[in-house]
Amino acid sequence: MGVVHVAIGGCRIELFQKDKYKEYIKTAPEWMKGMLKAYDDDPYARLVEMAKLAQKDGVIKGILMHQGESNTGEKEWPLKVKDVYDNLLADLNLRGQDVPLIAGEVVNADHGGTCASMNPIIATLPEVIPNSYVISSAGLGCAFDHLHFDAAGYRIFGQRYAAQALKLLGVGLPTAEELMERTVPASTNMHGCDFPRLDQDNRAYFRLFAPDVKRLQVDVCGKRYDMLKDEKGWWSAKTDKLVVGFHYYFLLVDGFSVIDPMSNTFFGCSRMASGIEVPEGKEGDYYRTQNVPHGQVRTVTYFSESQQKFRRCVVYTPAEYEKNTKKRYPVLYLQHGMGEDETGWSTQGYMYNILDNQIAQGKCVPMIVVMESGDVEVGFRPRPNKDANAERNLYGASFATLMVQDLIPMIDKTFRTYTDRENRAMAGLSWGGKQTFDITLTNLDKFSYIGAFSGAIFGLNVKDAFNGVFADAKRSIRR
Amino acid sequence: MGVVHVAIGGCRIELFQKDKYKEYIKTAPEWMKGMLKAYDDDPYARLVEMAKLAQKDGVIKGILMHQGESNTGEKEWPLKVKDVYDNLLADLNLRGQDVPLIAGEVVNADHGGTCASMNPIIATLPEVIPNSYVISSAGLGCAFDHLHFDAAGYRIFGQRYAAQALKLLGVGLPTAEELMERTVPASTNMHGCDFPRLDQDNRAYFRLFAPDVKRLQVDVCGKRYDMLKDEKGWWSAKTDKLVVGFHYYFLLVDGFSVIDPMSNTFFGCSRMASGIEVPEGKEGDYYRTQNVPHGQVRTVTYFSESQQKFRRCVVYTPAEYEKNTKKRYPVLYLQHGMGEDETGWSTQGYMYNILDNQIAQGKCVPMIVVMESGDVEVGFRPRPNKDANAERNLYGASFATLMVQDLIPMIDKTFRTYTDRENRAMAGLSWGGKQTFDITLTNLDKFSYIGAFSGAIFGLNVKDAFNGVFADAKRSIRR
Structure with missing residues (x-):
């Protein structure tokens, strides 16, 4: 998979509009000029140029976008985005139904985002562009300027973009409800806990709620799986196929190894551990x-x-x-x-x-x-x-x-x-x-x-x- | 307790030297001028003025300081600090042996601190000022400029300043070794775990290693105690006097409630929980x-x-x-x-x-x-x-x-x-x-x-x- 990446920090959407960018560049702040120069003062043209190169060996499956801060408050922003999107489709000979636009929110109100009032406007994008999707920034950490995300926030944001893109490609992560239907809770779970669960191929699925945690991994038999955090604070992960039998496992919260609260506890590894029983078949x-x-x-x-x-x-x-x-x-x-x-x-x-x-x-x-x-x-x-x-x-x-x-x-x-x-x-x-x-x-x-x-x-x-x-x-x- | 607080962001130490500040102010950058104005262009004089007010009702027990970034690389910095310190002692009629200077490091090399090379120079402060102490910045998170700490970093840094100040006042937090001597491990601990421990007054002491965790609390019977992180990544906390008997407790890692890995586990609160047995006396x-x-x-x-x-x-x-x-x-x-x-x-x-x-x-x-x-x-x-x-x-x-x-x-x-x-x-x-x-x-x-x-x-x-x-x-x- 390749990503064509063209970006100018702090710019207005007009910078990517064919009939607006020249005028906009005249008003661009001093610090932006060096960045613009790197794109020969026409980032949109560079985007198309790179995308055409990509099309020689590949197929464009979607357009990722993150912008909006510098257009905060402009209700007509979605129409401007549509202008850029439509031009891209035309210039690259693509059809809208084949190439979704995936756009992310700016720093969220739940983290005091300076431009958070833009998010309700970003939310209207699908009303203007049918095959478009908005990625929530809910719960993502931000830098002290409340304009940029922090490193942990960017990582999770990227996972959310990826989850949406994969879903559109038909390889999406299942929802908790979909998972429930085709998996069963592990016999080693704590009373009343639906997760972790196991599918027929002995993959384990973890899901738990920890909205303020920055990084969460699950360590099963020494292999660490990064968990994905959704916008509500639920983390989830899926393991490789596991061999049958009983396995100790741990959660790593910012690298600190603890017992999964969803699991019963077992003394092993010189400590109390979470455990998951991957059942044998009838032979067990x-x-x-x-x-x-x-x-x-x-x-x-x-x-x-x-x-x-x-x-x-x-x-x-x-x-x-x-x-x-x-x-x-x-x-x-x-x-x-x-x-x-x-x-x-x-x-x-x-x-x-x-x-x-x-x-x-x-x-x-x-x-x-x-x-x-x-x-x-x-x-x-x-x-x-x-x-x-x-x-x-x-x-x-x-x-x-x-x-x-x-x-x-x-x-x-x-x-x-x-x-x-x-x-x-x-x-x-x-x-x-x-x-x-x-x-x-x-x-x-x-x-x-x-x-x-x-x-x-x-x-x-x-x-x-x-x-x-x-x-x-x-x-x-x-x- | 009161704190006299005088500070100018980004300044050199010369700003607080009686015979240097006027010259320095002439070279001060534009953005500093407003801040200087607030102190009538003489922050040191304001410091002395406020301290004298404080002395009317109180006793000055120490001087806290955080500076160094703008003097990075200057081996003579400690002598400049000594000049400020000596002037303060003289102007406030204090004796060095009564009033320690507690100075913190700048953002650490372990977080890529822009001025981290200053820390070895800061470390020499006690060679010049006998009653002075350096607070480590090891492990403290920083902002993306690698000059400022982040919020979590400032909180822990403040705790370290406080721990040093309290120690000098004779109410210091005991070291792990001191604790070991006058406390006993709880009977509910995991095999081989020295902590949590209990003293004769039924206070519980927690201590555990989690260097990458940002925030750690211990929740005993619904009361949450913030844990203090030292420069090596060890967290510690002391509870109030606890009533005798068995208590469920949890750790909160970034607000996520988990079992203390140092504790045995007990089913209660609808989940596996850590537990601490606060023993009765002979009557138990x-x-x-x-x-x-x-x-x-x-x-x-x-x-x-x-x-x-x-x-x-x-x-x-x-x-x-x-x-x-x-x-x-x-x-x-x-x-x-x-x-x-x-x-x-x-x-x-x-x-x-x-x-x-x-x-x-x-x-x-x-x-x-x-x-x-x-x-x-x-x-x-x-x-x-x-x-x-x-x-x-x-x-x-x-x-x-x-x-x-x-x-x-x-x-x-x-x-x-x-x-x-x-x-x-x-x-x-x-x-x-x-x-x-x-x-x-x-x-x-x-x-x-x-x-x-x-x-x-x-x-x-x-x-x-x-x-x-x-x-x-x-x-x-x-x-």
Whole structure:
């Protein structure tokens, strides 16, 4: 796409009228003369000349215009604009129905625009030029002269011009109402929030009201999308196609990363985050609530002797646990990754649905699942002047002591568990995978099942590590 | 406090030097002459005249200054400033050690300040004037001329002047380090977050990093505090003394209300909110985790026939519930207020601690407590052209059906409860209080204990309402 750009600051519209510009130039202020000179004292001729060059390789799809301040109060201004527009059509061999005129308002009354009284006149342009459109300046910031917009204002103004132009080209941004019809709200939204929404291609649509904010972006999985602000103060953005699954995301308000008020909150990235669930199809039913017996997710308070403080862990008990009051159950200890905590697997991971469904289908035996914070909520950062490897071994290491000395005994005392190694498993994601290796392989008398998902491993010598367990796994695990 | 204000835009420092100003005025540009005239062509004399007036009723505590642009590049500028300062001290009978000079930088290099090269020279002022201080312009927004600050920049600049002046007066804002020593982080903070903090008088201190944000406020219980931005991009604010208890709060970024990233999140105000727990003293131990047997807080999934969807409610079971597997328990249904949900009583209300402690002290019998969402997460708003009273009766009414038809039967089926009315209670806060009246008083066969805390009641005729139960409570409740 190309833009033919001809402009003179502070000029009256007469400067572009074929039969008026010569007279006008005689009255032009001193500071304008240099600018005029650059166009050989005939900006309109330059505009046509450039447009004809453009027509050699392209098609003119529209005319953008921004002027009016120096004609403030003149009710006949639209007719003068029409004169320029009609001349352009004739000189470039264009038809009005093919080439819209898109004209913007001057600095708005809502920002004390010096020439804001011109906007009602600009609004009458479509009465004179059928295929013309007026772009609102509502809410756009201005410079202290109240004549120019400020940088943020220009950016948003440009987006509004573009939105109108794209709409006329048939690739317009949908209205909120159109969006509502062909998208669904994300399941992760806050109560009563219609946005964010998802379409069938897994694009996410964001929309929120923040009239005084200067710059707003949405950051989904590290990709930042600039949001577009409309004249009423609503911001919107559309993402690329997203992969299915749960994604943390944030809003950037003037670069300051915050939670989207429209989203539920999830602890991840070492902080509370917004989240959006991009649903799988039918194949994702395994993690959805189904008409099967439902287990419970319990928060259990206990005192940690090793840390000398109260802690709360999360325990899943299978549906039958309430009824079979004599039966004992195997236990899986399930750990989250760095920057997450004991709530992750149940809140964003829907582990209770997955277990309920697996148990109902006979794909796993009823079991208790224990989820504690691995003491890695705050991201790993080695202290200055310390050895990074040594620091890494300290990071989250308190959890090993906690688990062996406090957590397992508490669970076995509180719940009807089997307490032998054959009935105790441990698994973990990422740093939780590292912790799983560190804890289970040094406590093989306590664990017989081990799972590490994307387990974080650093500098392990596979042959020697953990008494050579990786070199001969079968022998080692069986003891 | 008063400020004596004498200023000439765009002037050189020589205009305030006794032996230079007359010569300088001869060379002054045309546009300055009107301003000079207003001071009878001697701004310095006006300054002294006004200051002497001020001294009749007050004490001069400092001299604020902002100048330098028109002397850019002059290494001897500080000596010229010293000349003005020394003359002021002499003419006003002041001592340098009593009256600091506080001078600000010009528009900073980080905003492309036209005269930014002057700032290293301004920085040498304290080498010449012992009791002088330079206020950084780092990060302050500027107008498009890169000579003036913009409005937001001036506001923050003024705060920095004030912070320095207050510090010299011994009422300075503490540094983050000083704050750390005499305050403690709020218990409601996100993992690893040192702020917000509380002092012994229950003032809250906020501090966070948002270098590109233009305006930041913190809204605690509806009172907005402007935050102060330092030259590195850290914002801080101190609140009034807060009453003890849990408070929702928000940050306003350019007026856009968001959750403080430093806070845990809590569902309230119909949205996820930041929260700050202002602790009670020893008398608040009743809601703290104590060394007593601990009950569990369970999330229970069930299918609601009346709403044809799965729901999740929160159920507290007392500590002994796990062990006394034959014993049955009374049930309290406990409802939250408008704009809250089933998580409120356990998350921000610490109900599990309160119950654990009360039960351990024998102040209440072990009981099961059921907390569901009262279907009032989104605030009440009558539909247009509808009767507000009728609308109000619809708001949250779905919960009555849910509770009687789905929730109570599910609880009685899932848990070891007593199912007679003598062992079923209901209580609620605010709208939950209204729901308690509406549900229990129309189902007296099911409930024998009723509690409404600040229960929302609208237009009730106390004599007739609910078959006159309020007119003769004893008879009615007993049936």
